[in-house]
Amino acid sequence: MSARGLDRPNLLVADDQDDILKALRLLLKGEGFSVKTATDPEGVIQALKQEEFHAVLIDLNYTRDTTSGQEGLNLIDSIQAMDSDLPIIVMTAWATVDLAVEAMQKGARDFIQKPWDNNRLVTIVRNQVELYEAVQRGNRLEDENRLLREEAGGTTLLAQSMAMNPVLELIDAVAPSDANVLITGENGTGKGVVAKVIHEKSLRREMPLISVNMGGLAGGVFESELFGHVKGAFTDAKSDRAGRFELANQGTLFMDEIGTVPLEQQQKLLRLLETGEFERVGSSKTRTVDVRIISATNADLEESVKEGAFRQDLLFRLNTIIIHLPPLRERTDDIPLLADYFLQQHNQKYRKAIDGFTESALKTLKNYEWPGNIRELDHCIERSVLLARGKQIQPEQLGLNTAKTGPATLDDMDLDDLEAYFIKRTLTRFGGNATEAAKALGLSRSAFYRRLQRHGL
Numbered sequence: 001m002s003a004r005g006l007d008r009p010n011l012l013v014a015d016d017q018d019d020i021l022k023a024l025r026l027l028l029k030g031e032g033f034s035v036k037t038a039t040d041p042e043g044v045i046q047a048l049k050q051e052e053f054h055a056v057l058i059d060l061n062y063t064r065d066t067t068s069g070q071e072g073l074n075l076i077d078s079i080q081a082m083d084s085d086l087p088i089i090v091m092t093a094w095a096t097v098d099l100a101v102e103a104m105q106k107g108a109r110d111f112i113q114k115p116w117d118n119n120r121l122v123t124i125v126r127n128q129v130e131l132y133e134a135v136q137r138g139n140r141l142e143d144e145n146r147l148l149r150e151e152a153g154g155t156t157l158l159a160q161s162m163a164m165n166p167v168l169e170l171i172d173a174v175a176p177s178d179a180n181v182l183i184t185g186e187n188g189t190g191k192g193v194v195a196k197v198i199h200e201k202s203l204r205r206e207m208p209l210i211s212v213n214m215g216g217l218a219g220g221v222f223e224s225e226l227f228g229h230v231k232g233a234f235t236d237a238k239s240d241r242a243g244r245f246e247l248a249n250q251g252t253l254f255m256d257e258i259g260t261v262p263l264e265q266q267q268k269l270l271r272l273l274e275t276g277e278f279e280r281v282g283s284s285k286t287r288t289v290d291v292r293i294i295s296a297t298n299a300d301l302e303e304s305v306k307e308g309a310f311r312q313d314l315l316f317r318l319n320t321i322i323i324h325l326p327p328l329r330e331r332t333d334d335i336p337l338l339a340d341y342f343l344q345q346h347n348q349k350y351r352k353a354i355d356g357f358t359e360s361a362l363k364t365l366k367n368y369e370w371p372g373n374i375r376e377l378d379h380c381i382e383r384s385v386l387l388a389r390g391k392q393i394q395p396e397q398l399g400l401n402t403a404k405t406g407p408a409t410l411d412d413m414d415l416d417d418l419e420a421y422f423i424k425r426t427l428t429r430f431g432g433n434a435t436e437a438a439k440a441l442g443l444s445r446s447a448f449y450r451r452l453q454r455h456g457l
Helices: 018-030 041-050 071-081 095-106 118-152 164-175 191-200 222-227 263-275 301-306 312-318 332-350 359-367 375-387 400-405 405-410 415-428 434-441 445-454
Strands: 010-012 033-038 055-059 086-090 110-113 179-183 209-213 252-256 277-279 287-290 292-297 320-325
Touching: 010 018, 010 041, 018 033, 018 118, 033 041, 041 071, 055 071, 055 118, 071 086, 071 095, 086 118, 110 118, 164 191, 164 320, 179 191, 179 287, 191 209, 191 252, 191 292, 191 375, 222 263, 263 312, 292 312, 301 332, 332 359, 332 415, 415 434, 415 445, 434 445
Parallel strands: 010 033, 010 055, 055 086, 086 110, 179 292, 179 320, 209 252, 252 292
Antiparallel strands: 277 287
């Protein structure tokens, strides 16, 4: 099992003295860590082969050689050869400046002298675990991005219509800069894809792209999710945790549905955007990050400013560059291109061999209003691939008549169909504004977004 999948960070502690191992196990378990022990270098290597760890705390001296630290230095080399990212913290009762320097040069992240100070030791271990987790998240994101670049030349933004030409030109112009970008447009127009393309074309492309749906954050976890928290900050805070801004340090943070941020939280967000400074929940220690901000909204933020629901100074920080994505009904020339792209994806997913669409099916696709835009088109094509029996998709397999008709076909719908229908109709009525649609349906913001996700809207 991967250590990164555990709730408790997994530590490996090595020392040839049993009383030292017992003391460290008791201390670190009490601080929320899972602890495995080894009594010699061979035991460390064996443990690393069997499972993954967040950090290794090793003695530099073992029974064969009690003063030089050479066994520990050799062990650092062996650990580095197995996982160069794994944090190594060394400790010894025979500390010298030269030995500490040599250990650090070989790859150790920090150095502790016995007898240790409990608070300092726990702080060092916790900091190294957090850094390791952040690096692993960044590595996984970079691996995904690298695969995309190798296999498909990066994230695909499919567009050939006149309506999308200004968008493509603006992306190419602003991506290499560090300017904050605000992407506007109805739900499902591809704002997340544009954010990925901007990041991949930027000078930060080798660093993480971290995404957060601001509309899905409940008020009680808002600050914790963005800024992190320290152990004991609230009931469920059993250990320190880095927030999204820290995870995105040196990279890009994509804040989707930025217009849903509660007014009382906007000042804290503004301060971070202005200074790069923040504090974790429950801590007075000020931290600093360097993050490029890409945000997105389907709301009219200018109108929200007039209504007093959104701070004008925050908007000025977010909208250095504005990229507006037209709805799918205004870029119908892109529908065949997008439909074919989704067809190939779902052909592969469901092991089908459908060639394409009949002329009447393509006409149906182009004539539909698409209240859910590209996201709805994707789900429509997926459904049609599952239903298709021949080599081409027919109009009736698209399932769009039910979505467009209304009361005449309500008797044929189940509860899920009805809910999806009324959500689509309400979104259309309010021009894709999710906030207004949620109010009209009598739903909270978070409840409405959960329903959008459930129905693929």
